[in-house]
Amino acid sequence: MNRTMNLHVIVLSAVMGMFLVMSGIGHADSKSVSHGHKQVTGVVTTDKGGILTVKTPTGNYTLTENASHRHGHAVPKVGDEVTLVLDESNAVIEAHPKGEEGTHQFYTGKLVYMGKMKKEIKLQTSDGEKVFPLGRLEIKTKPIEEGAMVTVEVNEGGTVIDLHRASDVMSTNIKRLDDD
Numbered sequence: 001m002n003r004t005m006n007l008h009v010i011v012l013s014a015v016m017g018m019f020l021v022m023s024g025i026g027h028a029d030s031k032s033v034s035h036g037h038k039q040v041t042g043v044v045t046t047d048k049g050g051i052l053t054v055k056t057p058t059g060n061y062t063l064t065e066n067a068s069h070r071h072g073h074a075v076p077k078v079g080d081e082v083t084l085v086l087d088e089s090n091a092v093i094e095a096h097p098k099g100e101e102g103t104h105q106f107y108t109g110k111l112v113y114m115g116k117m118k119k120e121i122k123l124q125t126s127d128g129e130k131v132f133p134l135g136r137l138e139i140k141t142k143p144i145e146e147g148a149m150v151t152v153e154v155n156e157g158g159t160v161i162d163l164h165r166a167s168d169v170m171s172t173n174i175k176r177l178d179d180d
Contacts, residue, residue, distance in 0.1 A: 039084065
């Protein structure tokens with residue numbers, strides 16, 4: 001009897017797990033900051049030829065004027081407060097004027113390709129194929145093969161700012177649910 005009950009629990013757990021994974025395929029989720037990223041607020045201290053330095057409690061970071069233009073924000077000036085989004089390596093992946101923090105979307109699907117010549121990524125989702133421009137070339141160096149299930153993080157400008165295997169994102173979301 002105990003063995004049969006254990007088998008039922010395992011099967012039910014597997015079915016629920018698959019339901020959680022499959023419900024996210026092709027779905028856009030809104031979150032302000034994804035797992036592994038952090039937000040810091042700082043003040044622009046210098047502007048040297050379009051390279052801005054932002055002083056934060058955790059250190060100094062640099063931005064370019066072009067990054068502001070890509071995100072549709074005005075270029076911050078010396079003395080302006082900004083909110084930075086940092087990736088797992090503490091690299092700046094986004095900057096917003098303080099109070100104008102962005103809302104990111106997450107899309108999960110099968111990786112069709114990451115363009116070698118073009119700065120874009122194509123996913124096959126339950127809603128069809130979706131193509132997004134890549135915000136940073138470092139995303140293309142991630143060791144993820146075509147055909148893998150991935151989750152992309154897209155900023156409010158429609159640009160991919162981060163990419164992870166879907167299982168990595170799902171396990172962190174499940175972990176977050178357990179932490180609550």
